[in-house]
Amino acid sequence: MNLAAPASPSAPSERADLVTADMVRWLERAVIGLNLCPFAKGVHAKGQVHYVVSAATDTAALAQDLRRELADLATTPAEVRDTTLLMAPGCLQDFLEFNDFLDVAEAVLQELDLDGTLQIASFHPQFQFAGTDADDVTNCTNRAPYPTLHLLREDSIDRAVQAYPEAEAIYERNMEVLEQLGMTGWQALEVGASMSTTAAASPTPKDLA
Template sequence: MSTANLNADDDQVIAATRAWLERAVIGLNLCPFAKSVYVKEQVRYVVSNATTPEALLEQLMDELQRLSDTPSEEIDTTLLIHPFVLGEFEDYNEFLDVADAAVEDMQLDGELQVASFHPEYQFADTDPNDITNYTNRAPYPILHLLREDSIDRAVEAFPEAAEIFEKNIETMEKLGHEGWDKLDVGPA
């Protein structure tokens, strides 16, 4: 495990994020690729103290560059957890365009991408309480920085990758809100 900016509050944020990763993402097999990098301790956890989108963008760009410059054996993926900014999902969702533009401006498109998790995550045309939204719900807003080549390798190893979304919907519908609450990974 690689961490940055650790203090007591950061420890709590990372602990909650790890619990979500272990119990929901890996435990429910929502992402069949997550376990490998987690077990190998190739996940970097960064708790941002940013309170503005501009400060978060600056830190995002720093983390994108760090991930690009670091061998995947050391850091394969980064979770940029930002509890103090973009708490409203609509603001967060708009920021994703800024994040994608940063990847492109840094000429890292084709190398890195940004995935999204948020406590209020909502897919288009769904009700806010629809259990399928919980596949992308996390205890805090998170920008997940991924290597494209890692995704390609994972897809090769998991030939049914296109079916992941459908399987996740089935998993969440079987689990229901009561089952999600029992995982104790927030958000409720």
Template sequence: MTQAIPSLSDDRVVAATRHWLERAVIGLNLCPFAKGVQAKGQIRYVVSDARNDDALLVDLERELQGLVAAAPEEVDTTLLIHPWVLTSFADFTHFLDLVDVVLGMQRLHGVLQVASFHPDYVFADTEPDDITNCSNRSPFPTLHLLREASLDRAVAAFPDAAAIYERNMQTLRDLGREGWLDLDVGAPPGENG
């Protein structure tokens, strides 16, 4: 189980997340849509200081509304990083049910969606040590808020978007555990004092 690092600064959390995005997500082309929004500076990185589910829900609601209100050319997607809450993957997956409820209550289904990333991510049909789980493993628990319209445009522009998942699984199998570790995309060690 991943443990939160309480002395880690927000700057280091964002830096580690950017490093993961650049080296793993974009570098391995796990998400062919990420490179464009990253290059245009349209990703908003938010570090939640929440220490419990209720506080994280407040942050999530604020960020969902903020993304809806922002001009897409300014902020197309938000990474809500929460290093101090939901560090257990089981707790994280249970929380995702609440995320869906919040989307419904705010009438955002079809407008926004939320993808999930976690340091201990495990797909339902895999073992915890299966390398393919790394496609959704991030340095810290992260909720990725996406605009449906942007996603629809990206999928329409990408030939055979349905094959992305299988291609990612093969990329990670070819890379192997040592290759993943060589990317050095985990959480950094905590700062002293």
């Protein structure tokens, strides 16, 4: 197993700070505030969420950043870093392109022989469930201010499921919470991106071969 990954330039400090602040606000107000994920509060309170702002402007660079962050998470003690949020404000603003990239992300996970050790979840500001309208508030369960890859430990997921055996009920509850909140209520949380996507994004992302 080769966990070595070349470093790539990080996002400029001012932009990275803004993106991270947006993500923390989203986590605190939406994910934790609405209890969309019962397991998020603990790792957030313990400072075990690692935020990384990618400077990538294409999929090749983002895959490189993903490779590095997966390797780092796998070799860092869970009590120091339980999970990683890799944000990509400079590319994959289109949800369908982002969705296609998830196949690349899974290939990177398998390439590092970390399938079964780590897992990749995802969030996107334009996320849309199949069969729903773009303005359907239930889509907000998987929306975040920026295209985001959420790197999780399988062990942590297993422990969470043991602590909350009816995990499938979380999804149903989230749908009910958001439907009661409504899109106006969601917007009132102010958990969107502070920085415009046109300022954050660069040219159209290139597909990996």
